[in-house]
Amino acid sequence: MQGADVMREIAVVAFAQTDHRRTTDELSEVEMLMPVLHGVLEQTGLKTADIDFTCSGSSDYLAGRAFSFTLALDGVGAWPPISESHVEMDGAWALYEAWTKLLTGDADTALVYSYGKSSPGSVRDVLTRQLDPYYVAPLWPDSVALAALQAQALIDAGDTDEPALAAVAARSRTDASANSHAQVRGSVPQGDYVVRPLRTGDCPPIGDGAAAVILAAGDRARELCRRPAWIKGIDHRIEAHGLGVRELTDSPSARLAAEKAGAFERPVDTAELHAPFTAQEVVLRKALRLGDDVRVNPSGGTLAANPVMAAGLIRIGEAAARIHRGESDRALAHATSGPCLQQNLVAVLEGDPR
Amino acid sequence: MPEVLKAPLVLEFPFTRSLGPIQSAFLTGLRERVVLGVKTGDGRTLVPPVEYDPVTAEEIRDLVQVAATGTVTTWAWNHEPRRGQPLDTPFAWVLVRLDGADTALLHALDAPGPDAVRTGMRVRVRWAEERTGAITDIACFEPYEGDGDGDEERQPAAHTGEFEDMVTGIVAPARLDYVYSPGRAQTDYIHALSGQRTVGERCPTCRKVYVPPRGACPTCGVATAEHVEVGPRGTVTTFCIVNIKAKNLDIEVPYVYAHIALDGADLALHGRIGGIPYDQVRMGLRVEAVWSEGGRYPDHYRPTGEPDADYDAYKELL
Numbered sequence: 001m002q003g004a005d006v007m008r009e010i011a012v013v014a015f016a017q018t019d020h021r022r023t024t025d026e027l028s029e030v031e032m033l034m035p036v037l038h039g040v041l042e043q044t045g046l047k048t049a050d051i052d053f054t055c056s057g058s059s060d061y062l063a064g065r066a067f068s069f070t071l072a073l074d075g076v077g078a079w080p081p082i083s084e085s086h087v088e089m090d091g092a093w094a095l096y097e098a099w100t101k102l103l104t105g106d107a108d109t110a111l112v113y114s115y116g117k118s119s120p121g122s123v124r125d126v127l128t129r130q131l132d133p134y135y136v137a138p139l140w141p142d143s144v145a146l147a148a149l150q151a152q153a154l155i156d157a158g159d160t161d162e163p164a165l166a167a168v169a170a171r172s173r174t175d176a177s178a179n180s181h182a183q184v185r186g187s188v189p190q191g192d193y194v195v196r197p198l199r200t201g202d203c204p205p206i207g208d209g210a211a212a213v214i215l216a217a218g219d220r221a222r223e224l225c226r227r228p229a230w231i232k233g234i235d236h237r238i239e240a241h242g243l244g245v246r247e248l249t250d251s252p253s254a255r256l257a258a259e260k261a262g263a264f265e266r267p268v269d270t271a272e273l274h275a276p277f278t279a280q281e282v283v284l285r286k287a288l289r290l291g292d293d294v295r296v297n298p299s300g301g302t303l304a305a306n307p308v309m310a311a312g313l314i315r316i317g318e319a320a321a322r323i324h325r326g327e328s329d330r331a332l333a334h335a336t337s338g339p340c341l342q343q344n345l346v347a348v349l350e351g352d353p354r
Numbered sequence: 355m356p357e358v359l360k361a362p363l364v365l366e367f368p369f370t371r372s373l374g375p376i377q378s379a380f381l382t383g384l385r386e387r388v389v390l391g392v393k394t395g396d397g398r399t400l401v402p403p404v405e406y407d408p409v410t411a412e413e414i415r416d417l418v419q420v421a422a423t424g425t426v427t428t429w430a431w432n433h434e435p436r437r438g439q440p441l442d443t444p445f446a447w448v449l450v451r452l453d454g455a456d457t458a459l460l461h462a463l464d465a466p467g468p469d470a471v472r473t474g475m476r477v478r479v480r481w482a483e484e485r486t487g488a489i490t491d492i493a494c495f496e497p498y499e500g501d502g503d504g505d506e507e508r509q510p511a512a513h514t515g516e517f518e519d520m521v522t523g524i525v526a527p528a529r530l531d532y533v534y535s536p537g538r539a540q541t542d543y544i545h546a547l548s549g550q551r552t553v554g555e556r557c558p559t560c561r562k563v564y565v566p567p568r569g570a571c572p573t574c575g576v577a578t579a580e581h582v583e584v585g586p587r588g589t590v591t592t593f594c595i596v597n598i599k600a601k602n603l604d605i606e607v608p609y610v611y612a613h614i615a616l617d618g619a620d621l622a623l624h625g626r627i628g629g630i631p632y633d634q635v636r637m638g639l640r641v642e643a644v645w646s647e648g649g650r651y652p653d654h655y656r657p658t659g660e661p662d663a664d665y666d667a668y669k670e671l672l
């Protein structure tokens with residue numbers, strides 16, 4: 001990011017997430033969301049009226065209803081009128097918008113939240129509707145099928161094999177044992193093929209969940225949090241939508257976003273990667289130049305809980321929470337959207353020196 | 355607590371999309387069993403073709419014809435085909451680089467099993483019998499061992515992209531199935547309605563009663579839980595006269611649709627007003643719900659005969 005020396009300091013000062021579950025029939029979206037909204041407000045001692053800007057991420061296609069995010073606003077307390085925005089994307093992109101809003105100086109605090117209930121529909125089919133509507137969507141290639149094409153390309157290139165992918169799955173779910181919010185934890189069989197070469201263990205669980213984050217600028221962040229997770233850089237990039245145009249074994253957009261976010265200036269100790277499929281972790285480790293000394297997805301990552309539209313924001317939240325707790329000093333958080341890592345967002349977070 | 359309600363919800367849309375010059379040529383070509391690509395400024399051939407160079411964003415218009423044979427660049431075995439996919443028997447998803455192209459096209463490959471598929475294998479297009487100008491005019495790919503049809507290794511040949519009766523649009527049907535659950539608060543509301551009662555929820559902070567309840571106070575941003583029975587009578591706070599007959603709705607026009615503040619509620623809900631000529635409905639009119647036989651919600655609201663409410667009594671509920 002150019003002119004980093006004159007930018008406002010902005011930090012993640014609070015993070016909350018739901019327990020992610022296969023179904024939450026008893027809860028509407030706003031009922032699922034409210035506890036995490038209250039969670040981040042309580043952590044900071046802020047009230048709704050103290051929040052300068054609110055931004056959310058979600059998808060009508062998951063909810064099966066137009067303008068579904070407007071109902072979720074009931075959980076925010078949108079009266080008297082608030083400054084609010086919404087992205088039809090993962091909440092990580094809502095956080096990006098909030099970050100730019102804080103950079104302008106128009107706001108000192110921002111509430112960012114996102115949520116997704118995949119349980120009412122078939123998320124594999126729902127995600128086909130984000131594809132090119134002329135050449136691809138009429139064929140209904142589901143999300144697992146597209147990820148499987150990427151996995152086979154990696155195997156053919158010699159970048160991984162099925163045992164290595166199984167090891168990614170096992171490490172993620174073992175790490176998730178320490179994460180009470182995770183949906184799939186501990187030892188999980190790698191299972192049968194869903195779409196070969198991907199087995200159930202290579203795929204994320206399908207479930208419902210929500211997350212919220214509070215951002216604050218400068219001294220306000222220091223007042224609200226003992227050890228703020230400063231956003232040193234954040235950037236997002238996209239690749240061509242044509243799958244056959246892209247090099248599926250690499251992620252040039254993730255690498256470029258990381259470079260622009262300053263990730264390569266100094267090593268990170270932690271990386272929270274939004275890799276819903278095991279093979280995508282292989283791609284991202286290479287693109288983001290993560291060595292074996294970097295702790296990858298200590299939360300268990302998306303293979304342990306994948307509330308669509310919240311999973312990327314959770315990566316930023318998990319990375320920030322590790323800095324808050326003093327378990328990390330410099331962390332990389334990554335979010336993705338689109339098939340086969342089409343779009344990638346990278347944030348670099350740092351705690352003050354100890 | 356009663357069991358949370360669930361119901362199937364099917365969303366179906368026939369998305370009608372217009373095609374630009376390149377997509378029109380490509381899809382019309384498929385109808386005529388011709389596969390077209392487009393050349394980029396640096397000489398690459400993109401199949402399927404796009405209107406703008408993915409690298410430079412330059413407009414590109416140089417169409418070329420490529421072969422209907424090609425090479426698999428990656429694949430995935432789909433043993434359980436899903437609704438809408440090209441084949442209903444197990445098949446491989448494939449990216450195929452057609453001979454003469456530099457990029458790959460996504461489609462299905464009809465093969466007996468995963469052992470019969472590998473990256474690098476040769477395939478050819480199997481055309482659909484009935485072709486309309488859509489990506490599904492390629493029924494799928496099939497393994498291709500031969501080299502006799504003269505198509506393979508072919509250099510892309512310039513093509514005008516012009517055909518008789520060009521396809522200029524597609525209709526892309528989409529269907530998604532859900533099992534919708536409205537959550538706890540709205541489930542309670544719907545259950546109460548089945549007993550011909552209307553319940554709201556009171557906000558613990560501002561004490562307002564919301565009908566229908568959605569589990570949260572939009573003003574305070576807190577959960578609501580305290581049940582409050584409201585109505586059955588209420589006041590028309592504002593209304594409109596509907597003059598257009600809705601499809602599949604057996605109601606004579608004109609009729610009145612109104613905001614109705616049920617007694618005890620701090621939010622007006624809406625409903626149709628019946629039992630009174632449309633031009634006699636007025637703000638402040640006192641009404642009550644009328645359930646039809648076996649109805650699961652009020653069919654309409656009718657005048658109670660009480661004197662009209664004072665404006666001050668409902669001015670906050672417009």
Ligand SMILES: [Zn+2]
Nearest residue numbers: 557560571574
């Ligand atoms: Zn309230």
